[in-house]
Amino acid sequence: MTVVVVVEGVVIALLALLVVGLLRSHAEILRRLHQLGAGLEPDEAPAPPPGGPRPGRDFQVMPQVPSPPDREAFGGVADIAGAGVDDDAVTVRVTGVEHDTIVAFLSAGCLTCQRFWDAFRKPKKLGLPAGVRLVVVTKGRHEESPTAIGRLAPPGIPLVMSSDAWVDYDVPGSPYFVLVHGPSGRVRGEGTGPDWEQVSSLLNQASGDSAADADLAGRRVRKPVSDAEREARVDRELLAAGVRPGDPSLYEATDPADHDEGDHDHDHAAGHDGHDHPEAASS
């Protein structure tokens, strides 16, 4: 009888340990899902990354794909060279060009990638921002089946098979997208999403933020050179005459004789807090 009780106690203890472990694991999973924006509340916004979101640099990341590397200076942007489905040798310029480029890293065997392969078959419906070029990059011919890629290759969109590009861009997995500013070669945004609509909206936002900044800078009216020179000359002459900023002589002089108390909304007897009068001439 005692043995039975002891055995039961041991089993219960082990079960309790198992339950505690499962609960902790479940809590960790929920915490990670919440951070990735897949929490229980559908309207809940995803938690921003540590240090705050970086404008134009943060994408919604799928749970299966690791977050983009946390680095300020992306060291991997490079022009893309490899093989094409039809072409034997292909190079695509991404840096030092007038247009921006969305580099889409896809693979043939990735189930999520299939949504993008399907979307890219209708390039006119992708809603790409003006001046943005889409380029698809898969791994090289020794890692991807050219036949399979050939069946998936969307018409009219450059496709390069290049494992080197995956290394250059430090791609964590597919699907993965990098938006590159053509003239500077800098990364405007990178990451992934469950479908093209989400990735497209985030890329548009990144492009729009940069475009808005550029538009604002372009709208600023620069002071004409002649005005600036005239102001500098006047400043020099005033300083040479001993007139410094705030000097009363710079302000409209008022004749004490014309200085009517009715012009003021306060009582002189109460003092002149708030403004000064030029010294009255002795009569």
Added chain:
Amino acid sequence: MKVSSHGIETDLPPGWEGRISLRRAPDGHDRALGSAGEVPNPVVHLANFPLPEQRGDFGSGAVDVMGSGDVLVVLFEYGPESVGQALFDRQGIPTALRPAMFSGSALQRTLPSQAGCQVFFTTAGRAFCCYVVLGRHDEAARLVPKANTTLRATRIGPR
């Protein structure tokens, strides 16, 4: 950036991109594309603008999107039977094109303001046509040196 295939290599200048591919094997229905059984030869497209994916051998499709500052260089290889023919007497890749060599009448398909130039040559026992299209004829003085730079960076060896 280098693009290399079929014994052809080009070290592209900044802003240029390229394709080297084998022409599709002709089926004989369109004689302009060759006769059935013909072994396809390489064709090279080099451009300082984004190359569209749908292109003809001599750049149709690409010339349609060219702007005033754009240059397209096509190297089209002919079969070994062309080696030794008078048309291909010139030896070596042409690298000293001049604006006077360009005209609208040299275009495969005349497009307003564009100009083209064709030079046939033989190198490494291979016969080629070098076809260069300028996006704007008026800009030839500025654009032709760009084409020459790219051609000078091109090497053709035995296939």
